Amino acid sequence: MRTIAVLTGTRADYGLLRGLLRAIEDDPELALRLIATGTHLVDEFGRTSSEIEADGFAVAAAVPIWTGCDDRLAVAADVGAAIPRYAHALAEIAPDVLVVLGDRLEAFAAATAATILSVPVAHIHGGEVTEGAMDDALRHSLTKMSYLHFASTEDHRRRVIQLGEAPDRVYAHGAPIVDALDALELLSKGEVERRFGIRLPEPTALVTFHPAVMDAAEPEVLVDELLHGLLAVNGLHMVITGSNSDIGTADVRARIAAFVTEHPDRVDFVESFGQLGYLSAMSSVAVVAGNSSSTVLEAPVLGVPSVLIGDRQKGRPIAESVAVPRPDRHSIAAAVRAAIERTSTTVETSIFGGSGFAERTATTLRDATIPRPPRKSFHDLQGEPAHD
Template identity: 40%
Template sequence: MHKKKRKIAIISSTRADFGLLRPVIDELNKFDIESKLIVTGTHLSKNFGLNREEIISQGYSIDFEIPLPMDFTDNRKQLFGDAFNGFSLLFTENSFDLLVVLGDRFEILSASLAAFLSDIPIAHISGGDVTTGAKDDAFRHCITKLSYLHFSSTEEARTRIIQLGESPDRVFFVGGLGAENIEKISLVTPDELSRRFDFDFNQRFLLVTYHPETLGGNFEKDVDALLSALGSVNIPVLFTKANADEGGIFINEKIANYCNSRPSSILVDSLGTINYLSAMKCCLAVVGNSSSGIVEAPSFRVPVVNIGNRQKGRIQGENTINCKPVFEDIKKSINLAVS
């Protein structure tokens, strides 16, 4: 009598988390288990690059899709409800022995809550981190409390998970997936990037991603300060779009207007994991408030200008320059980064 294979589901909602989950998926596929990939969020949004196509092009099969109306709204209350309903139905119609999730997005929280109510054990990667400038900080801790297994990126994060009441024998310090991913991925050359996108990757340029600060920030004022500072330093900019947080659509519209008046700069929906990391390797500096500047840029020894409080609390490398979201501070920090 054949033993039934364990069925493990992995959820990805953004380009960023899929890039980090790739080595996990590859390792799981080496075992005699049945792994299922579930995608949601910006992977299925035209406005955010429709990243599902990149996933498929890299040889991965998508088993389930939970679409959300991100092309029409950035109201996270509505999107959370839609995601919860979608995952609840999926977990009612399909049984899983384990759900693997990463990070702190609201889509991941909705999936984790639906799985918890469906009695599906959850393995959470990158819990215990701190980002005090974003609601994601609370989401991350909520996911921790819903999860059974925990895989932290730092010893400090492991300690924090245990302080939240989780049993130490189920909390494992495994290190950051970003650095591991960079070691395993074959990056592309600036010439190849230039052929793929309408941009010269051999020139001096800044790689910029700016998300809304969802706790205490003023994204309308902050993005104006950023764009004014970028215009004053007069360096070509490769922008990737803000995420689907409330205010993301506004920020993307402001950046699009900036690029329309400056032919040397472009905005792309999504570069994809390989292209993004390759661009990071050859840029002058990473600017904005994306976690990629904190997690991945140190592996390339690329300077990072980290703006505002969105990533406040994360352990940072010596390559990071922190600044306030005001014109003079951002301009001064960019000039320091590229000097």
């Protein structure tokens, strides 16, 4: 039996990983060991480990890493301190593979510990580009620390190979969000309103904003422009969700909290919907706005128009239903008005592939030849032209 450790650090990545966790549990030749970390263990961010427990998954290791201070020096220190904590958890679990998703600091620190311990790493969502965020460097670093790669598109697979990874270790298994949507029976608008105590009149915008240190402007400037742009749209109601634990989060959260307090007639706030609640709310609104990856992934797949702010997602595939205005309140307001006026939006699934990510990935984790230690050679393109 092959033991698969899977790391989850936020409500967002857990929602994407849930299907894979089920597929691993259902395979008699695989043993799941779930590592919960990051904001899952922080009260301020909703302590979403309760969602994991409610789904029936056993947590093999809970690894707290955030001290609560979000300036750059403190976050760097937290990441450094996290590496030995992850190392101890991995040494105790002794997995054959560690699975990480995306580009966050939790995944970077855990993969660093795994690399030092010679634990093979499997990385989901490599080869993507987000030029306006530090995430870009973290994601590509994760690629180089990983032995197996599960890219969401053929273009992303090609980029991973361009980074020197052998093609036979790089798989285009599709985006896990497609599986997640296929597996969920979304709540009705009325059920969302009752369950979360919010209002969803016509029109409503679902708003999520995370600070990004390399964005087009400082996070506090961008969030102010976003909120005032939305406020300028007459009759628009807003449902705002909590921000991730990132550098600059405290200031962004304080500004959002003040905005919610100042405009109780037009704004509702939900710290964490959970995946089912979030996607159900998204399917019930007129527009999605902010800089979360949900503006370019979930919203297009659900056929909901979205307005993307800043450069945090720059480089990702952008569907026709995603507007990218200049990051000022007037342009944002105009883009939101135009999105609301759209009578229909095409469901955009082609760029993300079809469903089946979880089953394909679990099968690969079971059947792939994975050496220990995970030695690999640099795959040279041998004169092949590089593409953007």
